Amino acid sequence: MxxxxxxxxxxxxxxxxxxxxxxxxxxxxxxxxxxxxxxxxxxxxxxxxxxxxxxxxxxxxxxxxxxxxxxxxxxxNRLSYEEAYNHHITTSTLLLGMNGVSFDTACEARFALERACAVLSAERRTPDHLATMRVETLRQAQPGLSDEAFCASDVAFHRALVDGADNPVLSYQLAGAVEAMQPLMNMITFTARSRKEIVRLHTCIADASEARNSAAVAEALTELETYTKMLAQSVFAAKAQAAIADGVAP
Amino acid sequence: MxxxxxxxxxxxxxxxxxxxxxxxxxxxxxxxxxxxxxxxxxxxxxxxxxxxxxxxxxxxxxxxxxxxxxxxxxxxNRLSYEEAYNHHITTSTLLLGMNGVSFDTACEARFALERACAVLSAERRTPDHLATMRVETLRQAQPGLSDEAFCASDVAFHRALVDGADNPVLSYQLAGAVEAMQPLMNMITFTARSRKEIVRLHTCIADASEARNSAAVAEALTELETYTKMLAQSVFAAKAQAAIADGVAP
DNA sequence: CGATTTTCATTTGTCAGACATTTAAATGTC
DNA sequence: GACATTTAAATGTCTGACAAATGAAAATCG
Missing domain, CATH: 1.10.10.10 (Winged helix-like DNA-binding domain superfamily/Winged helix DNA-binding domain)
Known part of the structure; x- marks a missing residue:
């Protein structure tokens, strides 16, 4: 040396x-x-x-x-999955935050990766994974939930879906993609109506997972991707509108 | 603070x-x-x-x-994609190397993620991406190529496929999965016959990409995954056999 | 003799002060 | 005005020292 x-x-x-x-x-x-x-x-x-x-x-x-x-x-040191997760999440979060990555680009990457797990997850998920998805979906339907808690539950739901693939390497890779989206997702205010639609799609995913129908899981994920992008667009449009109303430099 | x-x-x-x-x-x-x-x-x-x-x-x-x-x-510091790649690759390589991740698990994760890019890549790849895939496939068919050079060309081929999706976040995420597999792939000795089969599948992928047929790309990737796993299994089995022949502690 | 306590050497954690090196701005010179 | 010089500020590095932790070995006690 x-x-x-x-x-x-x-x-x-x-x-x-x-x-x-x-x-x-x-x-x-x-x-x-x-x-x-x-x-x-x-x-x-x-x-x-x-x-x-x-x-x-x-x-x-x-x-x-x-x-x-x-x-x-x-x-x-033996690099544990836990430590690797954290490094990956930190790096991914910073990369997204500092490079002006558009919401759509990040969203597209996230759901593309998640669909990659759909086939394996539908096949291998245990009753535990399904139960977690169900519980989190129910939690998301609660009226008094804060936006932060809703987002956290959303992460937990998708985490269960990914972990269902029973491939720790896949879970590790996905952790960065899903968790790094959090700050971007937190910029969205979830109205009662949009929450209802998300819960509906999560229920679709859980149902498809229960039936071990991977194609249906992937389809619902695609629908969720489309809906999320649309939601983000309308939120950003509304913010831009408000900015103009306040004058460009408020 | x-x-x-x-x-x-x-x-x-x-x-x-x-x-x-x-x-x-x-x-x-x-x-x-x-x-x-x-x-x-x-x-x-x-x-x-x-x-x-x-x-x-x-x-x-x-x-x-x-x-x-x-x-x-x-x-x-503004975290560049380049730096983020390197961190991700280092972490992924160590994670795979230090946690006794089986070849099959890593391979499965890698190809699952790569298939996630297939749809987008088939749709968006430029002539440049296709040309790179063709060039690398030709290089892999050269008889005198060392195993290391063959692996490097393999990475370049798949890199072009992934980059074809035109989503830097996706490319970043995939870099870890593909590059971290390198040390594991380097353990495999590629015979003339196995190289021929890999070149055949790479040609399939390039053809499918040229036709913008995402389903065919995904199918060829699945075939390549199956073949790679089989190849690894036979190589490991041969090594185990050799170890027994030499006595358990050589 | 066995169990417990004490001592002790080793190693990291932290501090203080000093000097070397680099760099860009300010100054001086032609 | 263009160029060379000075200078101040900052990081990079070194020396030497002490504090704190920790496990092993020695000493002590029942």
Whole structure:
């Protein structure tokens, strides 16, 4: 594990890269302990703070975990699905938020991916997954529900659908697509009428899942996609109208 | 922006979390400059090295970029698709490598997601996308190609298919699924016969895309999935056989 | 002898202060 | 006005130190 003394990049970045490569390539086994900070500093011929900055970079990516005390140190971390979800969601949310991705584009991607799960989910979903979909659909029909709670329940519903495919890799990939849509979805105010239509479509999906009819699930998802896009468009149009009424710079 | 003095977590992790939340929530605008390290240290009542560790954590997630010199500092970074790809691929690769994900599970997820793009890609692909698919298919038919080059060309082919959907969010999501499969795919030795079959299916896909026949694209992808799984199974079986022949512990 | 407590070395977490390096703006010069 | 120089501000890096945690080994006690 060496670093290039001629590189212009920060030493801490170089060191982090060297260790990261060693982990990804498999040279460093899972749960194995890295040398102590003092040893690393000596090996790389840098000071301890520089090594620490490198280790923090790796910790931020959940590549290592650190433990204090004697026989503590930095250990190669087993990346859990949970951690991977969170990284994926954070990255996806930022990507959508910072790159002016249109609602339609994000929506289209999300439902396209979700339809990919429909076939597997209809086939493999357990009674538990179906029950969750039913419960969340009922919750969404409650009149007093806040917009945030409605959105959260919506996520839970679709999460159950995706998890029904019984493929953790698929669930992981979808988590980013579905959860990252949340901030965009939260911009929509759900009227009683639109909620009713969404509940109707969720019921369709649950019914189709119960009948293990994957084509019907996919069809209902497409309908939901169309409806969601339309809803967003009318909400944004109304906001634009209001902005004009208030003057362009309110 | 405050930190909890009672928390057990590292100060640098707390500070990184506080700034991260501010960025995600939108309180810190893109390209805006954070206070200098010295100011942050004073604000959070910690030392500069601690602040630096926090900033390195954020830099590792591409949330900020730093610039040296007068009027330099840490700036809220615009997360590019490129950076997001790389994070996603790294995370996905590690997740697959460290959690004993079976080849079949990863393969299933990958092709399910890819089929999700098939409809859009068949509809929207440009002549360029089609040309790339053709070129890569031809390359794969060359006899002298190494296994690595064959795999790389395979990725390029599927990348063109996915990009044909003309939805950057979809491309981003798929990048993780397709590229993360690379290490698993590299474990397979592609014989002349299996390459021929893959080239045949790729030709099918390109033909179907040329005819804008999305159903045929999806069907060919399913066939390719089945064939890939079978191929992997036979390769793994052969390796297991060889291991037994050499004695269990070689 | 066994169980418990104490000590202790090791390692990370944090701090303070210093110097080197980079960078762009401000200033001076022709 | 164009170009060279100075300068201030910021990050990058180093040194040295102490605090806190932690598990192992040693010491103590029943």
């Amino acid at each position: 060496k670093i290039d003394p001629n590189s212009k990049a920060d030493l801490s970045a170089q060191i982090a890269g060297a260790i990261r490569d060693a982990i990804i390539s498999g040279a460093l086994i899972m749960d194995s302990r890295l040398p102590s900070e003092a040893e690393l500093a000596e090996n790389f011929a840098v000071s301890r703070p520089t090594v620490r900055e490198a280790l923090k970079r790796l910790a931020a990516q959940s590549l290592i975990r650190t433990q204090r005390g004697a026989f503590g140190g930095a250990f190669v | 405050k930190i909890d003095p009672n928390s057990k977590a590292d100060l640098s992790a707390q500070i990184a979390g506080a700034i991260r939340d501010a960025i995600i929530s939108g309180a810190l605008i893109m390209d805006s400059r954070l206070p200098s390290e010295a100011e942050l240290a004073e604000n959070f009542a910690v030392s500069r090295p601690t602040v630096r560790e926090a900033l390195k954590r954020l830099a590792a997630q591409s949330l900020i970029r730093t610039q040296r010199g007068a009027f330099g500092g840490a700036f809220v």
